Amino acid sequence: MTPLTQAQAAARAATEADAALAGLFQTQYAAMVRLAVLLGADDAEDIVAEAFYQLYRRWKKLRGADAAVPYLRSVVCNLTRMRLRHLQVVRKHSTPDAAPQAGSSAEAEALLHDDQRALVAALKELPARQREALVLRHWLGLREAEIAEAMGISAGAVKSHTSRGMAALTRVLEERR
Incomplete structure (x- = not known):
């Protein structure tokens, strides 16, 4: 066996990170969407997608794979909070004849x-x-x-x-x- 070159080690680490993120997405996506909906997000799927993107970008900086779920939860909370603040500002400054925005999707409410x-x-x-x-x-x-x-x-x-x-x-x- 020959020792791995630096490029091979980096490629292996990237593949392992991608596999870990894919597994995390499969196990945590629905729970994170529910969290965003319960926190009041009207675009929960977009918020969760952004949260996973941020997790992907910062994967190497995490203390370990076990820190991924708490980090993801924190990002979903922060993104939802920021989105709600943004919507408050938009509604405050919108014209009275503008159409009101829905509080949540019809699909989420029907369930x-x-x-x-x-x-x-x-x-x-x-x-x-x-x-x-x-x-x-x-x-x-x-x-x-x-x-x-x-x-x-x-x-x-x-x-x-x-x-x-x-x-x-x-x-x-x-x-x-």
Whole structure:
């Protein structure tokens, strides 16, 4: 056996990275789309595609393959937050006769049952940080430290956002009954 040349080693590493990313895409795509939808994104598929692209670009800089999912989750949260801010600015500065933009795709809404629709509608009424904390905690089952990392805030702030979000969500859902 001859030792691998530097070019061969780089090619092998690139092939392994591509295979790892392809596997990650197959296992995490649907979960990331659900996360983006629950966070209020109207273009969840585009956000997740951008998140995977950013993961691909930064793959070599990750601490390891096990850091890929938390990084991806964080990127989806950040991209969704940025998209929602952008839409707020657009709506604020749009003319009154402009057509309103849909909150989510018809396909995403059709897949939800009535009780899920009420819950998603109640989630959309929450402030963004509370919504993010609740979705990451209760739909993805993340621990406080993981949520803090994904949202870029402290664990104490995660507790505060989760608690306030649950209280507000409870109030909204009780009012609908």
